[in-house]
Amino acid sequence: MEFEHLIRPFNEPMLALSNAPYRGGLTKANGFFFMMVHKDYAGDYKADCHAFEMEHGLKNFVGFMTAADVGKVLSVAKNGSVRAYITAGITNPAIAGEVPPPWKLGTINLALVIEDGLTVGAMANAIMTATEAKTYTLLKLGYNATGTTSDGIGVFAFEGEIEWAGTATELGINIGKAVREALEESLRKWEATKVK
Template sequence: MLSLSNAPHRGGLTRADGFFFMMVPKNYSGDYKADCLAFEREQGLKNFVGFMTAADIGAVLSTAKSGSVSAYITAGITNPAIAGEVPPPWRPGTINIALVIDEGLTVGAMANAIMTATEAKTYTLLRLGYKATGTTSDGIGIFAFEGEKEWAGTATELGINIGRAVRKALEESLRKWEKTRA
């Protein structure tokens, strides 16, 4: 599939065979490039896009499907931030969103999908009472077949499905994360 992401491992625009979420210690300050590559090899993976999180992946990973969109989300929000404001002192916490879209998209539609997913993430955070638009280290990746579909905004069926999948999986992941803090 074609992948467009800000992931620390094989981020950017690339072809990928899949993605992974890698758990790191809360005060991680290692060589993320070497560590992600080592993780990929240790897991027997090849040509994967990799995301990192200090959240307990087994406890917080949530998935949701809507139409052709499958959302995979891990959330930890100990470092909430609002875009355009100086963030509070850094603490570990990340929201990672990986969307697998079973349709053929242009690169522009993949960028549009990132916008739609980010809007859904922000809405979910605000609706749940977080005074944040995200965290200081959020990750997102869109994985889709290369094709002709040009739009993935909120007015499209694809955009509606992106919003639904992200909102459902993120809300579930945040609720799970809150339980890990109790």
């Protein structure tokens, strides 16, 4: 089944930590969305995300944007209490610390929904672990990149007492496995769209 956008509501509000263009930062969220835009998009992203939210009857959602065909490249993987939602497009690969090539629209959006109670520090740790898994996956698959120049990441969890989500923890291992599986699948799907 193909669709243009992903809208993922939560059963109850969750704590969100993200670099999303819409309602990014640390906030409470009722859900998140991946909004598909044209590959030549150059609009007012905050206004457009707000209009998207209103159009779909959403409130307090965190919003990501992508020019990738969401319905064709979205991949979801679950491991333990972690579910990773990823859309990948690698038209503008970059390596951290190096001057990127001329900018093109292309993004890896990564949202983690964690059905556990985490501290804000653990959510920051989860972003680190997910980024490490993303970078490893890109390099393993032969992309000479650590990401793209416009990657988005968000972690959604309940407020709680879990303090760590690094690679030595069960939660971190689940994050790494879910991200690697979903990203590999999304990249395969994205490559298939380029062939056609």
